Amino acid sequence: MTEAHGSSAVGLSKAASGGGTATGTALLDVQGLSASYGPVRALDGVSLRAEAGRITAVLGANGAGKTTLLRTISGLVRPTAGRVVLDGQDITRAPVEAMVHKGMAHVPEGRGVIAELTVDENLRVGSLFRGKVGREEFDRVYDLFPRIAERRDNPAHTLSGGERQMLVIGRALLARPRVLLLDEPSLGLAPKIVAQIFGLVRQLVDSEGLSVLLVEQNARSALSVADTGVVLNLGRVVVTDDARTLAADEDLRHAYLGF
Template identity: 85%
Template sequence: MAETGAHGSTAASAAGVGLSKGGGTATAPAVLEVEGLSAAYGPVRALDGVTLRAESGRITAVLGANGAGKTTLLRTISGLVRPTAGRVVLNGEDVTRSPVEAMVTKGMSHVPEGRGVIAELTVDENLRVGSLFRGKVGQDEFDRVYDLFPRIAERRGQTAHTLSGGERQMLVIGRALLARPKVLLLDEPSLGLAPRIVAQIFALLRKLVDTEGLSVLLVEQNARSALSVADTGVVLNLGRVVVTDDAARLAGDEDLRHAYLGF
């Protein structure tokens, strides 16, 4: 199936944010290229020759049932899991064997599932922890994060354990953005959140992608919401890519949705 640049707007419209069409086409240079990536946990093969690309100014949604390999894919791309085959290319550089801590300086931020804040630290201190790998970060960059997330700006002096689930998700995304990534890997950001909060977070991602050229690789169990904000969808099944296509076309493919996406 061919890829195009169209994308839906359901999630963003719910948050009241106007969207423009995502930049780039299928022939645009890829910020991130994954080629024939395989990974295993002992005898269990979790990824089997996965190939995909993520471009500037686009959201690529990785979808599939539980156990499809979505989280393992992000963990392997970011270096937390070592692949058994294949390679990861970031901004034209092969980073397959790069240390995890080097990925930030090379332009990649990974927000794992689970909203991993440091509960005993304040919001502001959590953000500053996220800036450590970048060296000196100006106050204007912290202010930018607070401008993006007014909810956490209001709570900057509070300890993170007092935040709601949605506020914690905003905090970990803001912390990742302090690294000024070219590629943001985002794992299950909607998990356990109210639809209204999910819509706000997805709308903000869409805005960052459209206005700043960020590339987002989004893993989501909530396929309907993910496809409403994404440009491209990649469907995994048992560690393999089943299909890659324009997000709107995937959302409209009833047979594929029923077979792999559960709606």
């Protein structure tokens, strides 16, 4: 297990002993990333690694810096320090519009769809800045998400929350990213739908070698599907370890994860 910044919070005496995460080649390597909103430091030297074929869950309370971390990695927020390296290439200062071509897709919190357009039209709009996207790519998305395939001609405003989440994830997958950033995909959804979406994400990771960086408030569900967990507190990494080890650490869960 990797502990950072010398936190003395309850539970870390157990969490800091032994264990360890996988040591394969990182597809995404975040090194000492810091970011601020005016005088407020939202990230303070965050480092993490995400490997191909693995889900890395970023966990923590509201205000821990989870969403800011994804926004900084994808270029929506400019860091004040640190580096973001994707497959050996420094992309820290790359423009947001270039990230898709470099192999990264970001699904932000909120399930943003264009309500008046159909499912199929939403997918086509989402593909416009990704360059040429073939029919087979659309068919692949519909194969992955049969529920939205059944509703491809329906306006997006008629979809349920879970179906909208499937649509925005499918839209991101059109570019065949190597790294997928997922921000709070379970927000507002019923547990059964959350399990279905997480199961589909796990299937993609296992079958296609996708690397997923998953930000989640629902720590229990995230750890059940993730390989590695990274716990943030006030913009700093508290601990990094195997997801099952984190889930089993009762003191750590109570101190930082709320279950």
